Amino acid sequence: MKTLLSDAASPTGEHEIAATEATGEILSIRGGRPLRGRVDVKGxxxxxxxxxxxxxxxxxxxxxxxxxxxxxxxxxxxxxxxxxxxxxxxxxxxxxxxxxxxxxxxxxxxxxxxxxxxxxxxxxxxxxxxxxxxxxxxxxxxxxxxxxxxxxxxxxxxxxxxxxxxxxxxxxxxxxxxxxxxxxxxxxxxxxxxxxxxxxxxxxxxxxxxxxxxxxxxxxxxxxxxxxxxxxxxxxxxxxxxxxxxxxxxxxxxxCIFDRNEAASWACAALATDGDIFVSGARQQEMLTFLNVFRKAGGSFDIGEDGIRFRRGDALRPVMVETDVHPGFMTDWQQPLIVALTQAQGRSVVHETVYENRLGFTAALNKMGADIQVHAQGLDMPGRRVPRRALEQAAVINGPTPLHGADVVVPDLRGGYSYVIAALAAEGESTVRNVGIIRRGYEKFFAKLDAVGADFRVVG
Structure with missing residues (x-):
């Protein structure tokens, strides 16, 4: 007898925790400067x-x-x-x-x-x-x-x-x-x-x-x-x-296999800030789908034996993305990418088909000057290839929109990293609270920010 297991709401298997021990960790970030340097990505x-x-x-x-x-x-x-x-x-x-x-x-x-x-x-x-x-x-x-x-x-x-x-x-x-x-x-x-x-x-x-x-x-x-x-x-x-x-x-x-989610996050940081970041340990094969979207959006990359160098090529271009299970575009990649797409010339659309409620982080980006509309029931558009799901949402990102500093609170791991990218891309000073959650998935996070020239300080 074949057993059907219902798991519509938990496809990534990402066993996440709330960083209750780190809610007091606060960063003050001064943005508006490109990130340049090298980060090492582990397992x-x-x-x-x-x-x-x-x-x-x-x-x-x-x-x-x-x-x-x-x-x-x-x-x-x-x-x-x-x-x-x-x-x-x-x-x-x-x-x-x-x-x-x-x-x-x-x-x-x-x-x-x-x-x-x-x-x-x-x-x-x-x-x-x-x-x-x-x-x-x-x-x-x-x-x-x-x-x-x-x-x-x-x-x-x-x-x-x-x-x-x-x-x-x-x-x-x-x-x-x-x-x-x-x-x-x-x-x-x-x-x-x-x-x-x-x-x-x-x-x-x-x-x-x-x-x-x-x-x-x-x-x-x-x-x-x-x-x-x-x-x-x-x-x-x-x-x-x-x-x-x-x-x-x-x-x-x-x-361990390298962390392709962290690698993609630093790639999006380079794209959003017009920077140049070499991600040591990243490999092409596991990031094939991401690299295609990165290039379509105006990014450029060089693949070496020991890692991948990510930077902005020409002006950023709008893209249409649908998240999906592997070998599709990972749901963990869309959040940092959306920050970069706020600086693209035109209208981008990101269809989130894996999780419900994963586009809630965009409200803070709008607070920082972005123009993002979330469609709670998703959008039925020409050219879609991923089967629609009842839980899906869509984000329409109109750009480019200058970002400015704001006071934001980290909601979850990938959304939190995206807030840090936005703060680094924005003009002025931002306060990012509850940063400790990011330590769940990013090793030596502060040291890596320092290695790429981020202007920040821990204030609490």
């Missing part, structure tokens, strides 16, 4: 945290390299340590040694305390059910960019044979008879659902067939991690993944 947030969870599946220690020093990694590290996993820093910067051989069940209160508002504990369930026979999920948080229900995760786990018990403090799962293979089809190619199935199926008895799976580069890198551990995973055409369960897995030694 992807959306792979590193999942690979850390995968280490729970091994019967020996794992080594993960190029791990970014960001708050999401710290959350996962503390959760692993709460379960008895030994996590040590390696001699090479950005290297973690993860030893799960003394893993134990953690108390609910301890999981809740370490997780905070993180959504990552949901991905611990499959590995913990294999390892310990039980798991606990506290109430989950996340950035306010749309509903992100966990029902599809629970449905998948039930399909593997897990027993789900809802408690006032969260959800307890058990697997009294172990986990078995399943036949699952996703109605949407969800990254989160695909990760859940992969992390659960690799040690389940029998074969799991996952249809309409996500195929993002980070998913492929996670599959590479699991294969190094001894998993048997094959990918077939039309988004079908087959996983043959194995009785045991070993540790891995793996270097």
């Amino acid at each position: 992807a947030k959306n792979l590193a945290t999942k690979a850390m969870v995968a280490a729970l599946l091994g019967e020996s220690a794992s080594i993960l390299r190029d791990v970014p020093d960001i708050s999401d990694v710290k959350v996962v590290r503390s959760l692993l340590e709460a379960h008895g996993v030994r996590v040590d820093d390696g001699d090479e910067p950005g290297t973690l040694h993860l030893d799960p051989r003394d893993a134990v069940s953690a108390h609910m209160e301890e999981i809740d305390a370490h997780a905070g508002a993180s959504r990552i504990p949901i991905l611990f369930c499959g590995p913990l059910l294999h390892l310990l026979g039980q798991a606990f999920i506290p109430d989950l948080g996340g950035c306010r960019i749309g509903d992100r229900p966990i029902n599809f995760h629970l449905d998948a786990l039930r399909n593997f044979g897990a027993v789900v018990e809802k408690l006032p403090s969260g959800i307890r799962l058990s697997a009294p008879d172990g986990l078995h293979g399943a036949n699952i089809e996703l109605p949407y190619p969800s990254v989160g659902a695909t990760e859940q199935v992969l992390l659960t199926a690799v040690r389940a008895r029998g074969v799991t067939e996952l249809r309409n799976a996500a195929i993002e580069p980070e998913i492929m890198d996670l599959i590479a991690v699991l294969q190094k551990m001894g998993a048997i995973i094959s990918y077939e055409p039309n988004r079908v993944i087959l996983i043959e369960g194995v009785p045991s897995l070993s540790g891995y030694d793996h270097r």
Whole structure:
């Protein structure tokens, strides 16, 4: 029997947290100058945290390299340590040694305390059910960019044979008879659902067939991690993944794929400020779709063996963009791009088809002088290629419009970075509050701003 899992509102699998610890972090930014310099991009947030969870599946220690020093990694590290996993820093910067051989069940209160508002504990369930026979999920948080229900995760786990018990403090799962293979089809190619199935199926008895799976580069890198551990995973055409369960897995030694979201963010900063930024570690293949749009919008880039140089070419031109799952244009790329498009000559349209409510950040850009109209039901326009969805929105950006300084509050990770870009492109001084959220996905953020010549100071 084929099981359909509903995940229309949670396709990216980005297990985001609210930066409650950093709400007092405030930047004063003086804009109006091009950003020029070099930034080094390390491993992807959306792979590193999942690979850390995968280490729970091994019967020996794992080594993960190029791990970014960001708050999401710290959350996962503390959760692993709460379960008895030994996590040590390696001699090479950005290297973690993860030893799960003394893993134990953690108390609910301890999981809740370490997780905070993180959504990552949901991905611990499959590995913990294999390892310990039980798991606990506290109430989950996340950035306010749309509903992100966990029902599809629970449905998948039930399909593997897990027993789900809802408690006032969260959800307890058990697997009294172990986990078995399943036949699952996703109605949407969800990254989160695909990760859940992969992390659960690799040690389940029998074969799991996952249809309409996500195929993002980070998913492929996670599959590479699991294969190094001894998993048997094959990918077939039309988004079908087959996983043959194995009785045991070993540790891995793996270097994370680069963070293409951070690379695109710095590229958009160069475009918006008429700057010139070399992003070390960025690769062409994983950014193919972004690079096409970047060029259409008037950007120029040079691809080298060790990174990509981004700068503005001619005058910025308007573009029409539709976000989509890979290999489409990522939803995480549209927010920084919109800032640059405020300086394009003409009318640009960005169709957001992945998340509802992800264009709310544009209100602050309008406060800074942009001319952006958000259409809550999206727009039916000629030339569209991505299937329309009930939750979609569209932003119409009229430009060029000079930006000026303002007082803004960071709402979420990518929107927050976009506010910083806007402040750096604007004339005058801006105050950007709640900047700590940006540390969730951008390693050494202040140091990198300094490296490209940003004029800023921390005021709170």
